[in-house]
Every structure is written in structure tokens, then in C-alpha cells.
Amino acid sequence: MDRAELVELLSPEGLRLLDSLPPYEAGADVVRTVSALRKAGHSPALVNAVLYQSRLRAKATAKFGDFASRMLFTEAGLEQATRLRVAALHAGRFVEAKLARVADVGCGIGGDAMAMAAMELTVTAIDIDEVTATVASFNLAPFPTASVLCADAAGVDPAEYDALWFDPARRTAGHGNTSRLTRAEDYSPHLDDVYALAERMPVGVKLGPGHDREQIPETAEAQWVSVDGKLVEMGLWFGALARPGIRRAALLLTRDGVAELTAPADSEDVPVGELGEYLYEPDGAIIRARLIGDLARSMDALMLSEGLAYLTSATLTETPFATAFRVVEVLPADEKKLRIALAERRIGTLEIKKRGVDVDPATLRTRLKLKGPESGTLVLTRAAGHKVALLVERV
DSSP: OOHHHHHHHTSHHHHHHHHHSOOOOTTOOHHHHHHHHHHTTOOHHHHHHHHHHHHHHHHHHHHHGGGGGGOOOOHHHHHHOOOHHHHHHHHHHHHHTTOOEEEEETOTTSHHHHHHHHTTOEEEEEESOHHHHHHHHHHHTTOTTEEEEEOOGGGOOGGGOSEEEEOOBOBOSSSSSOOBOOOGGGSBSOHHHHHHHHTTSOEEEEEOTTOOGGGSOTTSEEEEEEETTEEEEEEEEEGGGSOTTOSEEEEEEETTEEEEEEESSOOOOOOBOOOOSEEEEEOHHHHHTTOHHHHHHHHTOEESSTTSSOEEESSOOOOTTEEEEEEEEEEOSSHHHHHHHHHHTTEEEEEEEESSSOOOHHHHHHHTTOOSSEEEEEEEEEETTEEEEEEEEEO
């Protein structure tokens, strides 16, 4: 979306037209919709802008729920936007630390700033891009304690705020088909500048979950967050925003609630043991936080193989931090013998999970020539360093 399209969209006619559209549905007859809107007298630019927003609102429902139907987006902004449920936890940190004036630097479409304003923090949302800042202004309009600045992060005066929240741009410039930046030194603002500020005042930083752990400052609390099993971010917290004694945390948000495992440092792995009746796959947040050892000790479980994120035990322990599987059978790891074994069991539908082996599940599934009415889950991994094929079922 460029500036001209945004001007069309923000006109009274544009907003009325956008809100009058039925919910976007993939596969709908877009040509017919465009034709009907043009016949009604709307300009091509306006029609393009409202249909673009309608599609983004539908996509944004996964992050913003019902709020998405009253928000505006850019494609790049939505891609990097914090889920509202996670943003509320971010905002809660500032509330608990009694830090009332917050600058949201690199605010994007304003997701985190919305959560902060909803908790009655005085938040200044700042973005260098004019279109993005305008979209954030629209989304934050209902909140009296929120304001928006179109400015460079370098121009922010930290003395005007109690704390800073940074969501560095981790994608190439633009509003549409941007690509992810692979090098942290290309982020904007630069992380060295952010960390320098964190030595002087409370700072929170949102980064990708795969961010290089070697670049995490020793003074930061690093918290990895997963939502319904999907790893979504790593947050770094400094000063009053960091919890005493915690340097590693794995936070899981599920439909059943919230669970968190914390530690003062990376945990030491437990020894490798023999394959038991149960196999456990830790949540991605546990893996990235390197808390597998602490999880294993809490479950009286052992590593299946050194350096691989699978645990095993003879007994079942319920935990929100790992998916449990019962080991039904150990099958031959050789592909030809494995194909025969699966055919004998009449398995025609197969979920393939792998870790520590060089295999493409989609290609292997084709080569296995599966036929039959049964379904199963196959885990290809290593046990005590040796390749194994495990037929399992979810507990």
C-alpha cells in the first residue's frame, strides 16, 4: 500500500466502503466484486485499497481476533506485528514495573502500543515510515493515552520516557512483499544502540525466536514464547523489566492457559538413556531456551541421544512443555525394510517427524508407497547415536 492508496482509504467514503464489505473469503469471485464496486462509481484506486485491506483484516484475525475488523494494516506490518495475546504480556511487564511512560520504537501497525494503551500506559508509538505511522495512528485512535510520531529511532530522547520498547525492523523496507533480514547488523535500529540504552534504563526488545543466542547480553532475561505450539518470538528484558534471578524462560500460551519454565541460566542436559515406553518432544520454546535438562529432571526422563531434543522414559508424565508419544514399535531404519513393515501394517496415512537424520519427509513418504486404511506417526531420529525408526501414537 502506497501513500496515494492510503489517502483514498482514509477518506470518509473509503472507510465506509471498507466497513460495508462482507468478510473476505479465499476463493471468492474477486473479479465480480471489483466489477460491482466499479459499477457503483468507486474509483479503481479506492476499490484496490479496500479489497487489499479486507484481505489483510481476514488474515489478521489470527493475531488480533475481533479487533482486526476495525484496524488497518500493511502486509509487512502485519507480518511482524505481535499477537494481541502476547502484546498484553509485554504490556504487563511495564505495568508491574510501574513504568508509566513508554516509547514503542519501531511500532509498526501499533499492536504492542494498543496493548500498552489498553492498560492505561502513556505510550508514544514511533515509526520512521510515514504510511506505517499513519496506519498506527488509525489503530491507536480509540486510546486517549496513545500518540504516534513519524520519526527516526535516533531522534528519540530517552529522557522523556520511563522505559523503551523496541521491535527492530527485521524485514527489508516496504509495505508489501518484503523479505526477512538474515543478519542482525542490518536491523533498524541497530542492536548495539539498543543494548547501550539498556545499560541506562529499562528496555524491552522483541526479536525472532531463532536469533543468535551468542548475541544475547549477559544482563538480559531472554524469554522465548510459543503460541499453540508455534514458536513466535524471543523477548529480551533489561533493568526493572527483567525478573530477578531469571536469565532463561520458556513461555507457552495455549488454549488451555499459560505455562512457563524459568532458570538462572541454560540447563545442563541429562544423560542419554535407553528407549523407554514413552517419547517426549519438547516445545520449541523449551528447546531454544535450552531448558531441556531441567524439563527432563522434572519428569525423571533421559535424553534419547546426545544433542537431540527428544526425551524418553518408562513412565508417562503429563506436562504442558512437551508432546508425549507412546512407542508402539521399533521398525527397521532401512528404507526398503521400512516400506515392507508399513505395508504389513496396512498404513496408508503417515505423519513423519524427524530430528538428527538427513531425510525429507515428503520425498520419503512418496517412496514408501503407502497403501491401506490405517494411519500412524513415524519418528526418524537417533537413539544413543544410532538411526532408529519409531512407530508411535500421541498420548
